[in-house]
Amino acid sequence: MKKIILCLTICSVLVANDIDFNAALTANYGDSYDFYSYSENRLDLNFFYNDLQGWVQYEYSNPPDVGFPINDIRKFRIEYTLDDFTIKFGDIYEFWGRGLLLNQFDDQMTNYDNGTRGLFVGYSNGPLSLNHLNGNSSVWLFGSDLRKPYYNNSHNMSGNQIQYDWNSFSLGLTQIQSNEVHQKLFGDDAYVNHKMKGVYGSWLATNIDLFIEYVDKISTEKTDFFQEVAHDSLKKGHGIYGNLNLYLGSWGLSTEYKRYAFDKSHSDFTADDYGNRIELQMMPTLGKEQNSTLLGRVSHNYNFNDERGVQVELNGSLFNRFTVSAQYSHLSRNKDWKSLNPLDWVDKSLDNYLPSSNPSALPYWENYEEISGFVWGDNLYFKLGHGSNQEVFKTMRYFDGMQISTIFTESWVKDTTDFYGYMIIDSTVTIDTSFSVPFGVEAKMWQVAKSFTIPMELNYTFDNGYSLGVGFQYQERTKKNISKGNAISYSNSDSSWILINPENPDSSFETHVTQFSLNGEKVNTQYNRMIYVTLSKAPRWSFTITQDWANAFDGPTTVDPYYNPVEALVFGDLKYFTGDRNPTDPPPFIQKKWVSAELAYNLTSSQRISIMYGSIQGGLFCSNGICRLIAPFNDGIKFSYSAIF
Amino acid sequence: MRKYLFTLLFLSKSVMFATDSDLGSKIPDLRLKLLNGQKITIHELLKDGPLMIDFWATWCKPCKKVMKYLDQYHQDYADQGFKVLMINQDTPRSLGKVKSYIRSQNHQFFVGLDPNKKIAKKLNGQVMPTMILVDKDGFIKWRHQGYIPGEEVEIEKQIKLILESQASES
Numbered sequence: 001m002k003k004i005i006l007c008l009t010i011c012s013v014l015v016a017n018d019i020d021f022n023a024a025l026t027a028n029y030g031d032s033y034d035f036y037s038y039s040e041n042r043l044d045l046n047f048f049y050n051d052l053q054g055w056v057q058y059e060y061s062n063p064p065d066v067g068f069p070i071n072d073i074r075k076f077r078i079e080y081t082l083d084d085f086t087i088k089f090g091d092i093y094e095f096w097g098r099g100l101l102l103n104q105f106d107d108q109m110t111n112y113d114n115g116t117r118g119l120f121v122g123y124s125n126g127p128l129s130l131n132h133l134n135g136n137s138s139v140w141l142f143g144s145d146l147r148k149p150y151y152n153n154s155h156n157m158s159g160n161q162i163q164y165d166w167n168s169f170s171l172g173l174t175q176i177q178s179n180e181v182h183q184k185l186f187g188d189d190a191y192v193n194h195k196m197k198g199v200y201g202s203w204l205a206t207n208i209d210l211f212i213e214y215v216d217k218i219s220t221e222k223t224d225f226f227q228e229v230a231h232d233s234l235k236k237g238h239g240i241y242g243n244l245n246l247y248l249g250s251w252g253l254s255t256e257y258k259r260y261a262f263d264k265s266h267s268d269f270t271a272d273d274y275g276n277r278i279e280l281q282m283m284p285t286l287g288k289e290q291n292s293t294l295l296g297r298v299s300h301n302y303n304f305n306d307e308r309g310v311q312v313e314l315n316g317s318l319f320n321r322f323t324v325s326a327q328y329s330h331l332s333r334n335k336d337w338k339s340l341n342p343l344d345w346v347d348k349s350l351d352n353y354l355p356s357s358n359p360s361a362l363p364y365w366e367n368y369e370e371i372s373g374f375v376w377g378d379n380l381y382f383k384l385g386h387g388s389n390q391e392v393f394k395t396m397r398y399f400d401g402m403q404i405s406t407i408f409t410e411s412w413v414k415d416t417t418d419f420y421g422y423m424i425i426d427s428t429v430t431i432d433t434s435f436s437v438p439f440g441v442e443a444k445m446w447q448v449a450k451s452f453t454i455p456m457e458l459n460y461t462f463d464n465g466y467s468l469g470v471g472f473q474y475q476e477r478t479k480k481n482i483s484k485g486n487a488i489s490y491s492n493s494d495s496s497w498i499l500i501n502p503e504n505p506d507s508s509f510e511t512h513v514t515q516f517s518l519n520g521e522k523v524n525t526q527y528n529r530m531i532y533v534t535l536s537k538a539p540r541w542s543f544t545i546t547q548d549w550a551n552a553f554d555g556p557t558t559v560d561p562y563y564n565p566v567e568a569l570v571f572g573d574l575k576y577f578t579g580d581r582n583p584t585d586p587p588p589f590i591q592k593k594w595v596s597a598e599l600a601y602n603l604t605s606s607q608r609i610s611i612m613y614g615s616i617q618g619g620l621f622c623s624n625g626i627c628r629l630i631a632p633f634n635d636g637i638k639f640s641y642s643a644i645f
Numbered sequence: 646m647r648k649y650l651f652t653l654l655f656l657s658k659s660v661m662f663a664t665d666s667d668l669g670s671k672i673p674d675l676r677l678k679l680l681n682g683q684k685i686t687i688h689e690l691l692k693d694g695p696l697m698i699d700f701w702a703t704w705c706k707p708c709k710k711v712m713k714y715l716d717q718y719h720q721d722y723a724d725q726g727f728k729v730l731m732i733n734q735d736t737p738r739s740l741g742k743v744k745s746y747i748r749s750q751n752h753q754f755f756v757g758l759d760p761n762k763k764i765a766k767k768l769n770g771q772v773m774p775t776m777i778l779v780d781k782d783g784f785i786k787w788r789h790q791g792y793i794p795g796e797e798v799e800i801e802k803q804i805k806l807i808l809e810s811q812a813s814e815s
Contacts, residue, residue: 020671024769048673095761099737204682243741252745289704315749467794538795606788644769
């Protein structure tokens with residue numbers, strides 16, 4: 001309570017004195033029948049007094065949507081500018097170049113905060129700017145719990161940047177060193193030192209832009225008891241990113257290339273894998289940042305330790321009315337992999353600088369096309385898109401090579417001996433070892449997902465301020481385990497792959513096993529559909545009703561034991577409202593469907609509230625290249641309020 | 646119960662703050678980089694007349710819808726010194742596509758870059774779109790969050806009001 005009083009007192013003092021200030025307030029509250037409840041309240045306060053600027057963020061969340069409960073000043077910063085110098089103290093968020101070495105942000109949706117609490121000193125005079133950053137970063141990452149972070153990596157870091165701008169050219173040199181305490185899921189913390197050096201340059205011309213950045217990184221682990229003796233380098237790596245944009249008239253072509261090679265692995269990275277890319281490095285993804293819910297759910301989980309790729313995006317306008325966009329990207333690991341056996345994998349460098357299409361390199365392709373614009377006297381807005389992607393998630397085995405079988409030939413020699421009138425039969429066995437003619441073995445198994453999505457939207461604005469919008473998204477998705485070849489298992493005793501038909505090495509197979517199911521039954525294709533209808537009256541309110549369908553799940557089928565009045569209304573279940581609702585055995589039409597209604601209302605031009613009631617399907621949510629699995633929200637209410645003043 | 650009381654307290658305090666009488670605080674003279682590489686301050690953009698600041702990103706649907714109207718107002722009222730500054734919040738990860746998009750739309754307004762939301766945090770423009778209308782003397786006259794189709798009428802009304810007020814003063 002003291003903090004609340006303190007905060008309100010500061011506000012009052014600011015109002016009373018000749019200090020310019022502004023503030024933003026957000027309050028979010030949610031509660032669902034399955035105990036997904038949260039209450040988040042944040043107040044951001046900025047003040048400006050001559051050359052002094054300050055920022056305080058106070059948060060009371062118990063519990064928050066994601067993260068830890070807090071009732072304290074969460075962030076603060078004081079900045080002072082004097083002539084060419086700037087000094088900042090507190091929570092600092094900087095980015096240098098395109099983020100291969102440093103890109104800091106605080107993303108509430110994914111609960112990713114890699115800011116530094118410390119000191120920043122900057123000098124800028126004409127074309128020259130020098131920056132120094134020093135402090136501590138504490139980054140929390142998720143484990144199996146979808147709402148509460150599980151482990152922490154902290155960095156005691158310092159960094160420097162020099163940039164020189166000369167007409168349309170810019171050149172920058174960057175450097176960071178960080179001592180990290182890396183919390184492992186199993187075992188003691190690891191103490192790792194990271195050293196990074198980078199260089200970037202850009203050129204801006206009328207019809208061409210060019211940007212290139214390179215970063216080199218070395219990590220060293222301290223493993224002795226007193227943490228004094230450094231061992232040899234733990235990991236070395238580098239990253240390169242290039243962006244070339246070309247413009248012609250109202251058309252723009254953006255091309256990007258990346259190669260991030262900070263670490264390599266054929267399996268998933270875990271908390272126990274360290275010494276590679278650190279949390280301060282958040283580089284370009286080369287994927288489309290989608291604003292369609294269904295496309296967002298099939299986003300690629302980017303691997304910033306070991307991934308290369310290209311992306312091309314064309315933006316233009318047709319007849320000065322319609323906006324056209326087309327994008328293509330292809331990503332993969334930096335190496336192809338081969339499994340000598342299911343546990344031992346060897347890598348092979350790619351022949352060129354482009355991404356691989358070999359399943360062992362976990363390739364990912366995506367393309368997206370969209371046309372949008374206004375017609376009918378600018379009253380009707382339309383958008384029609386098409387997105388498709390294909391991704392190899394993992395490889396379980398991937399061997400393609402020659403093998404020789406050992407052939408054992410037994411020969412029996414029988415003899416008879418007369419022993420005092422008895423005939424005794426002797427037999428001798430001889431085993432001859434020989435080797436077969438070398439034959440080809442193919443033992444491959446990988447998991448691949450494909451999808452295509454069509455998002456569309458129509459919005460008609462009437463002359464009296466009302467507008468009616470309809471949106472529809474359709475998605476088809478497959479996810480399969482593909483097994484291929486003439487062998488499916490490995491014999492550790494013989495150190496060889498076991499053929500499915502030892503008599504005939506040419507006998508091969510290929511199977512595709514779907515990973516989608518419903519109530520234990522396999523389903524080949526998952527169909528996802530989402531429709532929403534919005535009625536709004538500018539500038540005051542908008543009301544949206546949304547329905548989301550799926551016909552199958554990637555994993556066990558979730559059963560929704562309750563259904564809400566909105567769902568009952570949409571499906572015409574009038575018994576619900578006459579007291580005949582069956583809460584334990586709901587009608588089948590409500591399963592695999594999520595219905596919600598939301599009212600947003602502008603109290604004033606700078607204050608907005610929204611109330612949502614219903615259910616929302618969980619799934620993958622990606623922002624800033626960071627993806628988080630969101631838990632479903634079933635039959636509940638969400639309330640949010642935001643204001644700026 | 647405590648958290649509900651706290652939320653209530655927050656709301657009541659903010660409602661008290663957010664009345665129109667609080668509008669009129671001066672906008673800080675923040676420095677930003679434009680899409681063409683030029684460095685400029687907000688007060689420099691206010692030299693000739695009022696300024697509308699709007700925060701947007703390439704992936705923000707309502708932002709793109711309102712941009713069409715803001716660009717039209719930027720051109721329609723340019724002779725009265727009015728300007729529109731669109732502050733882009735694409736992260737360094739998608740920064741390469743911003744210029745390509747703006748060129749394709751042939752937008753004439755000023756586009757500033759704010760990849761790690763430094764300016765957005767100082768002006769509370771983290772909800773997109775957030776529009777801030779500033780008069781020639783640097784005083785904030787109108788703020789607005791979000792965009793509902795049809796709101797362009799209200800936006801233009803506010804611009805006209807500030808231009809009329811400016812004309813009557815001179």
